[in-house]
Amino acid sequence: MxxxxxxxxxxxxxxxxxxxxxxxxxxxxxxxxxxxxxxxxxxxxxxxxxxxxxxxxxxxxxxxxxxxxxxxxxxxxxxxxxxxxxxxxxxxxxxxxxxxxxxxxxxxxxxxxxxxxxxxxxxxxxxxxxxxxxxxxxxxxxxxxxxxxxxxxxxxxxxxxxxxxxxxxxxxxxxxxxxxxxxxxxxxxxxxxxxxxxxxxxxxGQTVATEIHQVGAKETPKAPGMKYKHYAPSAQVLIVNDGDWAEALAWAAKQPVQLGLMITDDRLHQLTVPRNVEAYSLGQDVTTASHHLFDGLRHFDDETDIKDILAEGFSNDGIGLAYMNRLKKSAGNTFFEA
The missing domain is CATH 3.90.870.10 (DHBP synthase)
Incomplete structure (x- = not known):
C-alpha cells in the first residue's frame, strides 16, 4: 500500500x-x-x-x-x-x-x-x-x-x-x-x-482520584497505557535523579559503547559530557521536556549504536506527573543507581 x-x-x-x-x-x-x-x-x-x-x-x-x-x-x-x-x-x-x-x-x-x-x-x-x-x-x-x-x-x-x-x-x-x-x-x-x-x-469542586495503576493480566483497561509497556525505544532508558548526574556521567564515560543523553539546557551546561555520550536537548524546563520527550526517544531509536539513554527526571508536580508517567514506562521504571 x-x-x-x-x-x-x-x-x-x-x-x-x-x-x-x-x-x-x-x-x-x-x-x-x-x-x-x-x-x-x-x-x-x-x-x-x-x-x-x-x-x-x-x-x-x-x-x-x-x-x-x-x-x-x-x-x-x-x-x-x-x-x-x-x-x-x-x-x-x-x-x-x-x-x-x-x-x-x-x-x-x-x-x-x-x-x-x-x-x-x-x-x-x-x-x-x-x-x-x-x-x-x-x-x-x-x-x-x-x-x-x-x-x-x-x-x-x-x-x-x-x-x-x-x-x-x-x-x-x-x-x-x-x-x-x-x-x-x-x-x-x-x-x-x-x-x-x-x-x-x-x-x-470535587476531589479527583489520581492513583494510577497497571491493570491485571486478565483485566481489560479502560484507557490506553494501563496494561502494556509503552513508549520504549530499543535502547535501555535510565532515569537520572537530581543528585546523581556526576555519578551517571562518570559511569557513562567507562562504557565501551555509545550512550544517549536527554537533558535540559541549564543542567547540561553544568556538566562535563563524555565523548561517547550524545546529548539531546529537552529545552528549558519540564514543559519543554514533555514536548520533546517522544522526539528524543525516537531520535536515539534511529541510532542503532546507542545502547543506553540517560534521561532527566523531574518531580511529579503539574505536567511533571505526565512526563514522569511516560518516562517511567519507556524505562521500564529503571533508574540510574549511583
Whole structure:
C-alpha cells in the first residue's frame, strides 16, 4: 500500500479515504492519531493490525462537537458538562458509560464505556466534520514505541500500512491527553496529561482520584497505557535523579559503547559530557521536556549504536506527573543507581 501525505489543505481527499474504510493518521495538539471511522467496525479492526496493538486495549473516540458525545453516551452529568466547557477543545479525554449498542466492541475493548476527546486542532476537526462520523485515534505508531509528534514519525512506523497521513507539522503539547474516568462515582485520572488534577478539581469542586495503576493480566483497561509497556525505544532508558548526574556521567564515560543523553539546557551546561555520550536537548524546563520527550526517544531509536539513554527526571508536580508517567514506562521504571 502506498501511504499518501496529505497537506492540511487536502481534507476532502483524506476524508474520502476514511469514508471508504481506510486508515489515515491525523494531527492533534498532543500527538498524531491513527484515524478510522469509529462507526465502521471493519476499519476499526484494521487499526489494531496496523499498530500491532492488543485488541482488548480500548480506543479513544475523537469528536468535533459535544452533540456527538450526547448521542453515544449515557446522559452527561453536570460535572462532565462543566469540564467540557472548561477544557474542550483540548487535551482532556473523558470516559463515559455508553448507550446500548452504539459502538462496536472493537472500539470499547468489550466494555460498556468509551473514552471521548475533542481535540484542539483545526485540521483534524475539519477532517472529522468532513467524514461525518467520529474517528478512533490511538497514537499513530507501532504499539509500544514512542508516540509520534510529527508526520515523519508516523511514516517511520506505518509507511505502507495505512492509506495516508495528514501533515500539520509538529504537535504543540507532545504528550498524550489526560484521561479522566467519569463513569464512576468519583472521577479518576487513569492517565496524566497536560490537564492536571488540580485544574479539574477547581472546575467541578470535587476531589479527583489520581492513583494510577497497571491493570491485571486478565483485566481489560479502560484507557490506553494501563496494561502494556509503552513508549520504549530499543535502547535501555535510565532515569537520572537530581543528585546523581556526576555519578551517571562518570559511569557513562567507562562504557565501551555509545550512550544517549536527554537533558535540559541549564543542567547540561553544568556538566562535563563524555565523548561517547550524545546529548539531546529537552529545552528549558519540564514543559519543554514533555514536548520533546517522544522526539528524543525516537531520535536515539534511529541510532542503532546507542545502547543506553540517560534521561532527566523531574518531580511529579503539574505536567511533571505526565512526563514522569511516560518516562517511567519507556524505562521500564529503571533508574540510574549511583
Amino acid at each position: 502506498e501511504t499518501k501525505i496529505f497537506k492540511n489543505t487536502e481534507i476532502e481527499a483524506a476524508a474520502k479515504d476514511l469514508k471508504a474504510g481506510q486508515l489515515v493518521a491525523f494531527p492533534t495538539e498532543t500527538v498524531y492519531g491513527l484515524g478510522a471511522d469509529a462507526l465502521n467496525e471493519t476499519a476499526v479492526k484494521q487499526v489494531y493490525q496496523a499498530k500491532g496493538r492488543p485488541s482488548d486495549n480500548p480506543l479513544i473516540v475523537h469528536v468535533a462537537d459535544i452533540q456527538t458525545v450526547e448521542r453515544l453516551a449515557q446522559p452527561l452529568s453536570d460535572a462532565a458538562k462543566k469540564l467540557m466547557t472548561a477544557f474542550w477543545p483540548g487535551s482532556l479525554t473523558m470516559i463515559f458509560n455508553l448507550r446500548p449498542g452504539v459502538l462496536s466492541k472493537a472500539v470499547t475493548g468489550g466494555l460498556n464505556t468509551a473514552a471521548f476527546r475533542f481535540p484542539a486542532n483545526d485540521t483534524t476537526l475539519a477532517l472529522i466534520k468532513a467524514v461525518g462520523h467520529p474517528l478512533v485515534g490511538p497514537s499513530a505508531n507501532t504499539s509500544g514505541k514512542p508516540s509520534p509528534t510529527t508526520a515523519q514519525h508516523v511514516a517511520h512506523d506505518l509507511d505502507g500500512k495505512i492509506a495516508g497521513i495528514v501533515d500539520d507539522g509538529p504537535t504543540k503539547v507532545g504528550v498524550e491527553s489526560t484521561v479522566l474516568d467519569m463513569s464512576t462515582d468519583q472521577p479518576a485520572i487513569l492517565r496524566p496529561g497536560a490537564v492536571t488534577a488540580a485544574e479539574i478539581e477547581a472546575v467541578i
